[in-house]
Amino acid sequence: NAGVTQTPKFRVLKTGQSMTLLCAQDMNHEYMYWYRQDPGMGLRLIHYSVGEGTTAKGEVPDGYNVSRLKKQNFLLGLESAAPSQTSVYFCAIRTSRSYEQYFGPGTRLTVT
Amino acid sequence: GEDVEQSLFLSVREGDSSVINCTYTDSSSTYLYWYKQEPGAGLQLLTYIFSNMDMKQDQRLTVLLNKKDKHLSLRIADTQTGDSAIYFCAEIPMFSGGYNKLIFGAGTRLAVHP
Numbered sequence: 001n002a003g004v005t006q007t008p009k010f011r012v013l014k015t016g017q018s019m020t021l022l023c024a025q026d027m028n029h030e031y032m033y034w035y036r037q038d039p040g041m042g043l044r045l046i047h048y049s050v051g052e053g054t055t056a057k058g059e060v061p062d063g064y065n066v067s068r069l070k071k072q073n074f075l076l077g078l079e080s081a082a083p084s085q086t087s088v089y090f091c092a093i094r095t096s097r098s099y100e101q102y103f104g105p106g107t108r109l110t111v112t
Numbered sequence: 113g114e115d116v117e118q119s120l121f122l123s124v125r126e127g128d129s130s131v132i133n134c135t136y137t138d139s140s141s142t143y144l145y146w147y148k149q150e151p152g153a154g155l156q157l158l159t160y161i162f163s164n165m166d167m168k169q170d171q172r173l174t175v176l177l178n179k180k181d182k183h184l185s186l187r188i189a190d191t192q193t194g195d196s197a198i199y200f201c202a203e204i205p206m207f208s209g210g211y212n213k214l215i216f217g218a219g220t221r222l223a224v225h226p
Contacts, residue, residue: 033214042116042200042216043155058213090154092214099143099204101214103155 003027004104006091012110013081021076021107023091031094032074033058033101034066036087043090049074081111116217118201123223130188132220134201139182141203145214146175146186149198158186158199188222196224 003026013019023032030051035043035058045058047066055066063085065077078085091104115137124130136144145160161168161175161184168175174187188195201217 035214040120040218042202042218043214044216045213048213092155099160100157101145102157103147105154 004091004093004102006089006104006107008107009105010108012112013078014112015082017081018077018079019081019109020078021089021091021109023074023076023104025072025074025093027093027095027102028071029093029095030071031096031101032068033092033094034064034074034076035090035092035103036060037090037106038087046076046089081109083111085109086111116201116203116215118199118217118220120218121221121223123225124191126191126193126224126226128191130186130191130195130222130224132186132188132199132201132222134184134186134217136182136184136201136203136215138203138205138215139179141205143204144175144177144184145200145202145204146173147200147202149200149219151197155200191222191224193224193226196222198222 005024007022033048034046037043044060046064049055049068052071067075089107092101094101118134146158147155148158149155159170172189176185198219198221200219202214
């Protein structure tokens with residue numbers, strides 16, 4: 001998975017609970033992305049970052065927050081989880097010199 | 113608008129060629145991608161093509177791009193059981209702010225049978 005790790009791999013939350021998903025890379029790439037994958041819908045971009053200290057909204061940002069305090073790490077937070085956030089979450093990275101995005105192994109989140 | 117469509121399912125016999133099709137609506141797309149996802153795994157970048165190209169070949173994979181019809185295809189020669197997976201088509205619209213937002217199709221599930 002091109003030097004991209006995600007923790008945790010699986011998580012079950014109750015409605016209203018909070019959690020943070022971590023994406024870590026060892027490639028020193030500038031761009032990092034968070035996607036969610038739902039059945040029959042492909043992947044949709046939640047938030048992305050073009051460098052340390054910067055973040056921006058993607059297609060479906062509501063209910064999520066992100067931070068990139070260190071270049072290697074991109075955090076995705078759910079402040080108050082809802083069943084609609086049950087999904088598989090993927091992190092991706094890209095260098096500014098290439099158009100190739102490489103994905104992590106994913107985090108499967110279930111909100112009951 | 114930005115939209116990518118794929119057929120949901122394809123079944124082929126081992127050793128035959130597979131052709132997975134994709135259509136997109138954004139004529140300004142710059143790059144188009146094919147990703148492979150095996151069960152329980154992340155997405156693996158297979159190949160991509162720049163919009164000024166018609167064809168790209170990489171070992172058993174051939175990508176064809178018809179810009180006029182906004183149609184992208186992935187041909188897998190000599191399909192093997194290890195090719196069974198979901199294949200995603202994705203595009204980068206030109207006006208994605210320079211940050212390369214990928215727009216994905218829903219994926220085509222390829223089943224290879226003996």
